[in-house]
Amino acid sequence: MTQQFSDTIAAIATPPGRGGVAIVRISGNQLDSLIYGLLRRTLLPRQALYIPFHAENGEAIDHGIAIHFPAPHSYTGDDVLELHCHGNPLLTHRLLQRAMELGARLAQPGEFTQRAFLNGKLDLVQAEAIADLINGTTELAIRSAQRSLEGNFSKHINSMAQSLIELRIQVEAKLDFSDEDIMVMDYESMEQRIDHILQTHNTLLEQARLGVILRDGYAIVLAGKPNSGKSSLLNCLSGKDSAIVTDIPGTTRDVLREPIQIDGMPLHVIDTAGLRQTDHPIESEGIRRAQIEMEKADRILIIIDANSPSSDNIDIELPANIPISRIYNKIDLTSLKPGLKKEGNITTLYISTKTGAGLTELREHLKQAAGFHAEGDDIFIARRRHLQALQNSIDYLHEAKGECNVHNDELLAECLRQAQEALGEITGKVTADDMLGHIFSMFCLGK
Ligand SMILES: Nc1nc2c(ncn2[C@@H]2O[C@H](COP(=O)(O)OP(=O)(O)OP(=O)(O)O)[C@@H](O)[C@H]2O)c(=O)[nH]1
Ligand SMILES: [Mg+2]
Structure with missing residues (x-):
């Protein structure tokens, strides 16, 4: 155990403010003397006891429930003491103060979970899932975070890493014992193995993309010429007069x-200034901001006034790599029918924000475009850093295939090692300290 996490940390684990009960949590390598100072007695492991919590002069700060979780059977893997007191901030602060008099220091945000990670109680994906479970805004997001916490995502990563290890053993054996007559896999079989590992990577990447949408929300930007009905659509989708x-x-x-949800899928609907050539400084700034939003979007909805034929040629350049759907609005003023039309890659929808026609089809389209299905039984929460690491691993595996083709064992071994390392970054088996600091600082206090 390192010095860094052998000191004692304490924090109020419940939200700020008044309530029925508040919890002060303390974690450290050796809590016996702190427990004795606070409670004037010892505690049996994991047994709740209603007792006074003492100040230094023996006076009771409060009466409440104390539970001791001795290491390693605790959340952090160290000794943990939980004090459940009455939910008055003055009481919780006095208790915290008392814990500090007895040698504890204030915990940093996420430090309890960081210790759990450092003590091997959970991997990095699971630690992140705890933060996502606390912050989840839809039921589906919460269920998906629970799945990640139970290890559904990590299980896939670990099994892919295992396949890579088995392949690396073959390649390394060939390098180390090149003079000896040992049986190793031929290049064709190796390529087949790499292909199989690549397939599992790609499937997982698709699932993880959905997990990222569940966590961060699918961002759709409403863009188009002035007066086409963008703000009207924002109000329709959010169900309030926001714009x-x-x-x-x-x-x-x-x-x-505006944040909205469709069958549990969280979306951010972003309304922007109408796109047109203008010299007006305020409007130009609005258009510049619209362009920034479009570049960051998951999808752009181009809103076109169906009653004004010139409305569909936007004379502003759109970002090339963001998918687009074309929405003809105000069909109540035309003879057009509501619904969806697909021509090649381009989806066109016909709606009226005034009558509500075509909006059900639009919602369905947005769900499908995000690859979303309502049951969501196999979705687990994920983060953009996981997508990046998976993509890096895929890139190294493609390189490995190339080296396999030219029979370069040394570079093949190196590519496979890098692919495995990229996977290790996801679960935290190979992770730089500064990245760990960043991840845990995003937690709330007391977690
Ligand atoms: N008939 C009809 N009118 C609509 C419909 N949708 C919007 N409008 C009207 O079109 C006008 C412009 O609507 P907005 O939602 O402000 O349009 P916008 O695209 O946000 O316009 P800018 O903010 O100027 O870029 C308003 O008078 C709306 O009432 C529709 O489906 N049918
Ligand atoms: Mg508007």
């Missing part, structure tokens, strides 16, 4: 975002 709607072109100047 100002008028018949004056150029009404919206600023970026406006």
Whole structure:
């Protein structure tokens, strides 16, 4: 055990403010003297006891429930003491103060979970899932975080890493014992193995993409010419009058975002200034901001006034790599029918924000575009850093295939090692200290 986490940390684990009960949590390598100082007695492991919590002069700060979880059977893997007191901030602060008099220091945000990780109680994916479980905004996001916490995501990563290890053993054996007559896999079989590992990577990457949407929300930007009905659509989708709607072109100047959900899928709907050539400094700034939002979007909905034929040629360049759907609005003023049309890669929808026609099809389209299905039994929560690491591993595996083709064992071994290392970054088996610091600092206090 390192000095870094052998000191004692303490924090209020419940949210700030008043409530029925509040919990002060203390974790350290050796809590016996702290327990004796606070409770004037010893505790049996994991047994709740209603007793006074003492100040230095023997006076009771409060009466409450104390539970001792001796190492290693605790959340952090160290000794943990939980004090359940009455939920008054003055009491919790006095208890915290008392714990510090007895040698504890204030915990950093996420430090309890960081210790659990460092003590091998959970891997990095599971630690992140705890933060996502606390912050989840839809039931599906919560269930998916629970799946990650139970190890569904880590299990896939570990099994892929295991396949890579088995392959690396073959290649390393060939390198180390090149003079000896040992049986190793031929290049064709190795390539087949790499292909199989690549397949599992790609399937997992798709699942993880959905997990990222569940955590971060699918960002759709409403863009188009002034007066086409972008703000009206934002109001329809969010079910409230968030944006100002008028018949004056150029009404919206600023970026406006509303969080919504469709069958448990979280979305950010982003309304922007109408796109047109203009010399007006405020409107130009609005258009510049619209362009920034479009570049960051998961999908852009181009809103077109179906009653104004010139409305569909936007004379502003759109980002090339973001998928687009074309939405003809105001069909109530035309003879067009509501619904969806697909031509090649381009999806066109016909709607009216005034009558609500075509909005069900639009919601369904957004779900499908995100690859989302409502049951979500196999979705686990994931983060963008996981996607990046998976993609890095895939890239190294492609390189490995190339080296396999030219029979370069040394470079093949190196590519496979790098692929395995990229996977290790996901579960925290290979992770730089500064990245760990960043991940755990995103937690709330007391967790
Ligand atoms: N008939 C009809 N009118 C609509 C529909 N949707 C929007 N409008 C009207 O079109 C006008 C412009 O609507 P907005 O939602 O403000 O349009 P916008 O695209 O946000 O406009 P800017 O903010 O100026 O870029 C308003 O008068 C709306 O009432 C529709 O489906 N049918
Ligand atoms: Mg508007």
